Amino acid sequence: MQGSPPTPSLHDSVVAGDLHTGDVIHHHHHYAAAPAPVQVPFTHTTMVQQVPVQVVPAHHTATLTRLPGEKDMLVTYLFWLFIGVFGGHRFYLNRPLSGVAFLFTFGFLGIGWLVVAALIPGMVEHSNIRAQHRMLRAQARMPAR
Secondary structure: OOOOOOOOOOOOEEEOOEEEEOOEEEEOOOOOOOOOOOOOOOOOEEEEOOEEEEOOOOOOOOOOOOOOOOOOHHHHHHHHHHHHHHOHHHHHOOOHHHHHHHHHHHHHHOHHHHHHHHHHHHHHHHHHHHHHHHHHHHHHHOOOO
16 A cells, blocks of 8 residues: 555654654654854953953053052062071061071071971961951041041
8 A cells, every 4th residue: 555654643652752653663863953153242341151351451550559567478588598597587477486486496407497488478478368457457446537
């Protein structure tokens, strides 16, 4: 019987991608087309992880200002290099007790002086955080104008 294809009946079904029509199983697969690339127009403000970022021309430079009492990493290393065995870097970072210990032990016989080289970045950061806290406490005590 060639001619017209069999018409679907009530007992036809689609199961797991196979189409059952009567006694014949037709393998039926769907392939999704690849999504079209999204074109985002470039503007002066671009989105990065849902955060707007302003594009700044290259000739603008930011100036960093230091708060009173904040310490500089380079200055600390210079103190450590030239007078570190006498505790110079410790006094600079407002750590007078350990500065006196370095002074009388010559940087714990030079061993402590070498070890401190790796600790200086954290010590400078800690000193600067303390300076910021002192400034905030002083501002909180000032009367409002």
